[in-house]
Amino acid sequence: MPRSAARTRKAATDARRKVASKPRKQAPPARATKPSRPMAIYHEHPRWFLPVFAELDRRSIPYVRLDAAHHHFDLAPNGDQQYGLIFNRMSPSAWTRGNAHAIFYTLSYLAHLERSGVRVVNGSHAFRVETSKALQLSLLHSLGLPHPRSAVINHPSQAVAAAHGLRFPIVVKPNIGGSGVGIVRFDSIEQLESAVRNDAIQLGLDSTGIVQEFIPARGGHITRVETLGYKYLYGIKVFTSGETFDLCPMDICKTSDGAEIKTACVVEGAKTGLRVEGYRPPPKVIAAVERIFREAQIEVGGLEYIIDDRDGQLYYYDVNALSNFVSDGPRIVGFDPFARLVDYLVKEAR
Ligand SMILES: Nc1ncnc2c1ncn2[C@@H]1O[C@H](COP(=O)(O)OP(=O)(O)O)[C@@H](O)[C@H]1O
Ligand SMILES: [Mg+2]
Numbered sequence: 480m481p482r483s484a485a486r487t488r489k490a491a492t493d494a495r496r497k498v499a500s501k502p503r504k505q506a507p508p509a510r511a512t513k514p515s516r517p518m519a520i521y522h523e524h525p526r527w528f529l530p531v532f533a534e535l536d537r538r539s540i541p542y543v544r545l546d547a548a549h550h551h552f553d554l555a556p557n558g559d560q561q562y563g564l565i566f567n568r569m570s571p572s573a574w575t576r577g578n579a580h581a582i583f584y585t586l587s588y589l590a591h592l593e594r595s596g597v598r599v600v601n602g603s604h605a606f607r608v609e610t611s612k613a614l615q616l617s618l619l620h621s622l623g624l625p626h627p628r629s630a631v632i633n634h635p636s637q638a639v640a641a642a643h644g645l646r647f648p649i650v651v652k653p654n655i656g657g658s659g660v661g662i663v664r665f666d667s668i669e670q671l672e673s674a675v676r677n678d679a680i681q682l683g684l685d686s687t688g689i690v691q692e693f694i695p696a697r698g699g700h701i702t703r704v705e706t707l708g709y710k711y712l713y714g715i716k717v718f719t720s721g722e723t724f725d726l727c728p729m730d731i732c733k734t735s736d737g738a739e740i741k742t743a744c745v746v747e748g749a750k751t752g753l754r755v756e757g758y759r760p761p762p763k764v765i766a767a768v769e770r771i772f773r774e775a776q777i778e779v780g781g782l783e784y785i786i787d788d789r790d791g792q793l794y795y796y797d798v799n800a801l802s803n804f805v806s807d808g809p810r811i812v813g814f815d816p817f818a819r820l821v822d823y824l825v826k827e828a829r
Pocket of ligand 2: 658783
């Protein structure tokens with residue numbers, strides 16, 4: 480090796496050592512700066528996210544609303560780089576509002592964004608899981624977590640065969656759900672057979688259905704656990720009259736002592752018989768919930784479980800990526816979950 484080259488190399492090594500031995504400067508504390516590029520909230524439901532927009536407005540954080548039902552994307556270079564982050568709030572129940580077309584489109588859009596390196600919160604994998612109760616049950620099954628005994632069918636003609644071996648009552652659910660839409664309970668095999676004969680079984684948008692044991696809820700409630708950034712955020716008990724399968728927490732209009740909840744109730748209208756109460760599940764459940772969402776890649780999610788009144792067995796049954804926070808959070812769970820959500824989005828957008 481020529482001498483000069485050896486000298487240069489030695490000098491470079493010395494310089495590196497010098498840098499290495501120099502005490503590291505402490506990074507300045509993170510400043511609560513606003514994201515330089517706007518974030519985008521991609522959504523279909525017109526009202527559910529008003530509290531998120533209100534919180535963003537309150538903090539003067541730049542954002543745009545993308546209407547998932549009327550949307551296009553260009554495959555131009557850097558076409559999607561205008562947003563610092565995209566928060567996917569597309570709803571699987573969009574098909575009940577005339578927006579079925581947006582569901583499958585969303586899968587392609589999210590996958591495209593991810594390929595383009597855009598930061599997506601609740602991305603394509605999360606949305607895949609969100610739009611298939613079959614995948615949700617399969618995930619629970621693979622994690623060894625308890626779920627109601629279920630079978631997946633691709634045609635109503637399969638419902639009776641699928642129900643053999645299940646304990647009645649059962650429910651038949653569309654694979655792509657949301658807010659309990661299309662769920663029907665059958666108390667006997669004869670009742671189910673009759674529904675099949677009369678073409679009364681609707682499997683919904685993807686012609687796939689879940690045939691599942693109905694679990695009588697201990698205490699007359701289910702439990703819903705919300706997570707943010709794969710971490711436990713809060714839990715609530717939702718008391719059901721047993722007459723409805725629609726338990727969207729934004730619609731819940733009474734606390735357990737019967738007081739009216741303000742805000743979203745005004746928007747959605749009261750649904751009688753639904754009450755809600757803040758509740759922290761046992762650590763084992765919280766650990767399971769966090770595990771489920773990590774596996775599902777759902778960063779902002781809500782999971783539902785039910786305790787079987789017959790034997791006390793816990794069953795997880797619904798994994799949601801589109802998770803509406805409970806109305807009037809400060810009173811029900813002691814803090815404003817929408818403020819936590821916006822904290823998270825701002826952190827992730829930076
Ligand atoms: N297997 C079941 N046993 C008893 N109740 C159920 C069962 N599955 C669903 N429900 C009731 O119906 C509601 C909606 O069902 P869910 O599976 O969560 O559908 P969605 O995705 O539409 O919310 C639940 O919150 C619960 O109250
Ligand atoms: Mg549900």
